[in-house]
Amino acid sequence: MTQADWIAVDWGSSHLRVWAMQGSEVLAHAASDQGMMRLAQAEFEPALLALCADWLRPGRVTQVIACGMVGSRQGWVEAPYRATPCSAQAMPLAQAPTVDPRLELWIVPGLKQASPADVMRGEETQVAGFLAQHPGWDGVICLPGTHSKWVHVSAGEVVSFQTFLTGELFALLCQHSILRHSLSGWDEAGFTEGLELSLDRPERLTARLFGLRAEALLLDLAPAHARARLSGLLIGAELAAAKPYWLGQRVAILGESGLARSYAAALDRLSVPVAAHDVTLATLAGLAAARTRMKDQTCAR
Amino acid sequence: MTQADWIAVDWGSSHLRVWAMQGSEVLAHAASDQGMMRLAQAEFEPALLALCADWLRPGRVTQVIACGMVGSRQGWVEAPYRATPCSAQAMPLAQAPTVDPRLELWIVPGLKQASPADVMRGEETQVAGFLAQHPGWDGVICLPGTHSKWVHVSAGEVVSFQTFLTGELFALLCQHSILRHSLSGWDEAGFTEGLELSLDRPERLTARLFGLRAEALLLDLAPAHARARLSGLLIGAELAAAKPYWLGQRVAILGESGLARSYAAALDRLSVPVAAHDVTLATLAGLAAARTRMKDQTCAR
Numbered sequence: 217m218t219q220a221d222w223i224a225v226d227w228g229s230s231h232l233r234v235w236a237m238q239g240s241e242v243l244a245h246a247a248s249d250q251g252m253m254r255l256a257q258a259e260f261e262p263a264l265l266a267l268c269a270d271w272l273r274p275g276r277v278t279q280v281i282a283c284g285m286v287g288s289r290q291g292w293v294e295a296p297y298r299a300t301p302c303s304a305q306a307m308p309l310a311q312a313p314t315v316d317p318r319l320e321l322w323i324v325p326g327l328k329q330a331s332p333a334d335v336m337r338g339e340e341t342q343v344a345g346f347l348a349q350h351p352g353w354d355g356v357i358c359l360p361g362t363h364s365k366w367v368h369v370s371a372g373e374v375v376s377f378q379t380f381l382t383g384e385l386f387a388l389l390c391q392h393s394i395l396r397h398s399l400s401g402w403d404e405a406g407f408t409e410g411l412e413l414s415l416d417r418p419e420r421l422t423a424r425l426f427g428l429r430a431e432a433l434l435l436d437l438a439p440a441h442a443r444a445r446l447s448g449l450l451i452g453a454e455l456a457a458a459k460p461y462w463l464g465q466r467v468a469i470l471g472e473s474g475l476a477r478s479y480a481a482a483l484d485r486l487s488v489p490v491a492a493h494d495v496t497l498a499t500l501a502g503l504a505a506a507r508t509r510m511k512d513q514t515c516a517r
Numbered sequence: 518m519t520q521a522d523w524i525a526v527d528w529g530s531s532h533l534r535v536w537a538m539q540g541s542e543v544l545a546h547a548a549s550d551q552g553m554m555r556l557a558q559a560e561f562e563p564a565l566l567a568l569c570a571d572w573l574r575p576g577r578v579t580q581v582i583a584c585g586m587v588g589s590r591q592g593w594v595e596a597p598y599r600a601t602p603c604s605a606q607a608m609p610l611a612q613a614p615t616v617d618p619r620l621e622l623w624i625v626p627g628l629k630q631a632s633p634a635d636v637m638r639g640e641e642t643q644v645a646g647f648l649a650q651h652p653g654w655d656g657v658i659c660l661p662g663t664h665s666k667w668v669h670v671s672a673g674e675v676v677s678f679q680t681f682l683t684g685e686l687f688a689l690l691c692q693h694s695i696l697r698h699s700l701s702g703w704d705e706a707g708f709t710e711g712l713e714l715s716l717d718r719p720e721r722l723t724a725r726l727f728g729l730r731a732e733a734l735l736l737d738l739a740p741a742h743a744r745a746r747l748s749g750l751l752i753g754a755e756l757a758a759a760k761p762y763w764l765g766q767r768v769a770i771l772g773e774s775g776l777a778r779s780y781a782a783a784l785d786r787l788s789v790p791v792a793a794h795d796v797t798l799a800t801l802a803g804l805a806a807a808r809t810r811m812k813d814q815t816c817a818r
Contacts, residue, residue: 297735
């Protein structure tokens with residue numbers, strides 16, 4: 217029977233992931249689809265306990281460190297944004313009220329940027345974790361995903377960041393658009409083609425989207441080629457716009473492996489020095505670092 | 518009681534519009550949501566009769582001239598695309614099988630372009646109608662809509678055209694994206710702002726989309742401003758990409774009035790000579806011209 221020293225939680229809009237931890241070691245893992253968007257304020261604690269009640273010891277308080285949308289205004293409790301430029305290390309955490317006496321729950325604050333206006337919740341923990349894993353690292357961290365982020369890091373600070381709607385656009389077009397019947401599977405050549413088209417003429421994106429439909433009708437464009445080209449078109453447009461972030465920089469990618477490979481391949485074509493890293497390990501390292509800081513925070517008051 | 522000389526039909530993916538005609542005069546009009554996407558092959562004739570049965574005379578055959586997605590492979594009967602460059606005037610029409618002996622139904626073929634691959638169904642009739650209304654007109658016709666089109670017309674021919682997914686992207690983002698709660702109403706200043714941002718840096722589109730969300734969270738961006746800015750961002754990106762079409766040309770806009778006004782305002786900022794025209798009148802003129810040609814076609818065989 218697993219008994220956690222502490223519990224790490226990544227709680228996004230559409231997912232909940234928990235890890236039973238002993239120091240920096242993972243003892244057990246669980247996940248559900250009880251993301252922030254599905255839950256009313258009173259439903260957060262039951263959703264958490266449904267996954268990790270077995271890891272708690274009777275008569276003992278277990279610390280839970282969470283990051284992500286759980287700290288938004290619509291979350292369990294709001295953990296106000298920290299404003300960039302700021303230290304990559306989270307401080308202070310926000311404590312969420314709990315009913316179960318075995319829980320002590322802390323939420324990592326997100327980051328906000330005044331101009332251009334931008335926000336993140338969750339990625340700041342991955343950035344902090346990556347820096348904890350790579351002390352002294354300077355450069356740009358790319359976090360592909362539904363809302364992909366580019367984060368400029370220098371001397372342990374988040375200098376600036378920029379979010380792109382790339383992943384959400386891909387999902388919307390695959391699920392709801394006129395293109396949806398023409399997209400399925402993956403053909404790497406299609407990805408490369410889309411990437412080059414967008415890097416060459418990024419402003420032609422919305423014309424090229426309809427082109428996928430027209431080629432399906434007129435030229436029997438294969439659905440696997442079409443879906444991969446769509447991804448290439450969108451990522452290419454993102455890279456064209458993110459040029460101030462990657463030009464002359466080294467880039468670390470933190471993301472789900474398939475998507476991270478696509479971004480790495482794209483940056484490689486642009487001769488950008490790039491390395492992909494495990495995003496889950498970065499999340500856990502970031503939550504562990506936040507926990508250490510939280511201890512200091514608690515002791516200092 | 519209306520008795521039609523002939524019946525004009527505009528039958529798109531999501532709508533059906535019919536007019537009882539006497540020569541070029543409209544006697545009556547009806548519409549429903551029985552678009553092509555909702556109908557199986559055998560349901561087209563009942564959907565049409567539901568709107569226009571009262572206009573038919575017993576013992577007399579009434580010609581029905583239709584354009585739009587009704588002529589696609591998933592429509593009533595396929596009217597094969599004509600390939601550009603080609604005359605703007607439709608020929609030959611495709612006859613659809615009918616059960617009711619009072620109906621004689623003809624469908625206008627769409628247009629296809631080999632490279633870059635592109636297709637249209639319905640807009641070719643609006644273009645032909647506009648040219649029938651303006652004999653000898655040369656220039657570019659812009660047809661805003663779900664899939665907006667730019668059509669280069671010279672000496673009565675469609676030389677080339679280009680479709681953009683602009684309107685569909687706007688609808689997807691308003692209805693299904695994370696932005697959906699931040700968008701409602703219309704503020705002209707927001708449209709102008711979005712337009713200028715995209716004309717200046719069209720490749721930054723997907724970053725600016727997330728910016729709408731961030732400004733709503735951090736700066737209480739008004740939903741009316743956000744929705745109009747989204748429209749401006751998308752139309753601005755389309756105009757940036759359509760530059761080869763409008764640069765040094767005169768442009769005629771055929772579209773629903775509010776959207777046509779937005780495109781006209783945008784082109785005006787770019788100092789492009791532009792005039793907006795009634796798209797329904799163009800559709801009816803195009804269907805009337807197709808009917809005349811169909812008569813010639815029928816007599817010639």
